[in-house]
Amino acid sequence: MHLMVEVSKMYYNYGxxxxxxxxxxxxxxxxxxxxxxxxxxxxxxxxxVNDLLxxxxxxxxxxxxxxxxxxxxxxxxxxxxxxxxxxxEIVREACKYIETIxxxxxxxxxxxxxxxxxxxxxxxxRTDIKNVTSIQLCGGTTxxxxxxxxxxxxxxxxxxxxxxxxxxxxxxxxxxxxxxxAIYSDSNMSNILNMSRGADIxxxxxxxxxxxxxxxxxxxxxxxxxxxxIRKDAVGDLxxxxxxxxxxxxxxxxxxxxxxxxxxxxxxxxxxxxxxxxPNKMKALLGVLRKKYVDVLITDEETAQSILKMS
Numbered sequence: 001m002h003l004m005v006e007v008s009k010m011y012y013n014y015g016x017x018x019x020x021x022x023x024x025x026x027x028x029x030x031x032x033x034x035x036x037x038x039x040x041x042x043x044x045x046x047x048x049v050n051d052l053l054x055x056x057x058x059x060x061x062x063x064x065x066x067x068x069x070x071x072x073x074x075x076x077x078x079x080x081x082x083x084x085x086x087x088x089e090i091v092r093e094a095c096k097y098i099e100t101i102x103x104x105x106x107x108x109x110x111x112x113x114x115x116x117x118x119x120x121x122x123x124x125x126r127t128d129i130k131n132v133t134s135i136q137l138c139g140g141t142t143x144x145x146x147x148x149x150x151x152x153x154x155x156x157x158x159x160x161x162x163x164x165x166x167x168x169x170x171x172x173x174x175x176x177x178x179x180x181x182a183i184y185s186d187s188n189m190s191n192i193l194n195m196s197r198g199a200d201i202x203x204x205x206x207x208x209x210x211x212x213x214x215x216x217x218x219x220x221x222x223x224x225x226x227x228x229x230i231r232k233d234a235v236g237d238l239x240x241x242x243x244x245x246x247x248x249x250x251x252x253x254x255x256x257x258x259x260x261x262x263x264x265x266x267x268x269x270x271x272x273x274x275x276x277x278x279p280n281k282m283k284a285l286l287g288v289l290r291k292k293y294v295d296v297l298i299t300d301e302e303t304a305q306s307i308l309k310m311s
Contacts, residue, residue: 004039007032012045015128063297063304066311067289070271072297073097074304086277086300091118094203094275094298099124101201101271107133108157109199109261111239112140113214115275116203117149120156132161137196137204138240138260139172141218148214168192170259172240173220177256197265202272206288207237208280215240225254236284238293239266245283247291263293271295277303286310 010016010024018036022029039045056064060072073093075086098119102108110116134157140150154165170189174180184190196202207213209229215221215237221229232250234242240260244250249263266272274294276285286307288294299307 001044004035004042004044007035008039008045011036013127059301059304062308066308067294067297068292069289069297070295071097072299072304075298075300077301087115087118090275090277090298090300091115091122094119094273095122095124097273097296097298098201098203102126102129102132102161103200104128104130104132106161106200107135107195107198108161108201108203109135109137109196109269110153110157110202111137111204112148112150112153113205113207114149115205115277117153117156119203119275120149120153120160123157123160125160126162130162132158132163133166133195134158134163135166135192135195135199136168137202137266138258139168139170141172141214141220166192166195168259171220172259173215173254174257174259180257180259183259193259196261197268199269200271202266202269204239204272204274205276206274206281206284207240208278209234209236209242209284212280213237221254225251229254235287236281238263238284238288243284243287243291245287245290247287247289247293267291267293273298275299279303279306282306282310 007021010021011018018029018032022032025032036045057074060074063069063072063074075089075093134154136150136154141148151167154167158165170183174183184193211217213236216226229242229251233244234250235245237243238247240258241249241255241263242251249255272294273296274285274288275298277300282303285303289297289307
């Protein structure tokens with residue numbers, strides 16, 4: 001019994017091949033195969049196939065069809081008794097989904113913020129996944145009374161998947177387009193900044209607009225810029241690019257000073273997982289959905305229903 005449990009752990013938990021297990025135990029591959037078969041018959045190992053479409057709700061199917069998504073996970077109203085409970089359920093769903101797609105040697109690019117940080121803290125430590133690289137999608141901010149967890153997110157993701165955290169030690173918005181060009185002209189910085197373009201997974205949220213926006217609260221845009229963005233119908237930001245309700249960049253002057261992945265490159269990332277909730281993010285969320293910047297959406301029922309009414 002003990003040997004069956006140990007062999008099963010080696011294979012399913014630690015990702016070892018039957019050949020590696022046989023070599024470590026000093027037995028034949030055939031014997032290892034027999035042990036594993038016996039473990040399955042005795043119930044020590046249970047193999048379950050999860051049909052990800054099985055529990056799709058009508059609302060999820062509607063959102064998927066309307067915006068051409070691969071998947072939508074919408075947390076129901078029963079989890080909305082308080083904001084903390086709702087957030088924890090959304091974080092749980094995000095972690096559960098990432099578990100289904102993460103593999104060794106992948107790169108995860110992310111946007112900063114409290115929701116993505118919470119997801120990173122709840123990622124299950126995997127012994128079978130290795131060499132996952134984590135990196136920001138855009139520069140960071142420092143002039144805030146509320147942390148956005150730029151470095152912590154990268155460290156947490158890399159720790160969960162036995163990989164390397166990378167950092168962009170630059171502000172998200174610089175003073176001029178010339179400064180940005182100079183930064184990108186440095187080969188070392190350019191290599192790091194461009195790594196997010198080759199990411200396998202983008203884990204992101206959208207930013208709200210107005211005085212709540214992180215860039216405004218951090219002093220990166222002033223009142224004059226904010227008023228200009230209002231006149232240009234800005235509704236929020238994606239990776240620090242201010243967008244309108246159709247997902248289009250609406251201020252080129254600011255955009256030319258922004259340290260971030262360009263949105264054409266962002267759109268090409270294989271799996272873009274958006275986690276966003278709340279009335280202050282609905283218009284920006286609708287914009288990124290319309291522009292096809294989302295492959296997988298994780299949100300709550302009230303936000304999803306409001307998106308449908310607005311679309």
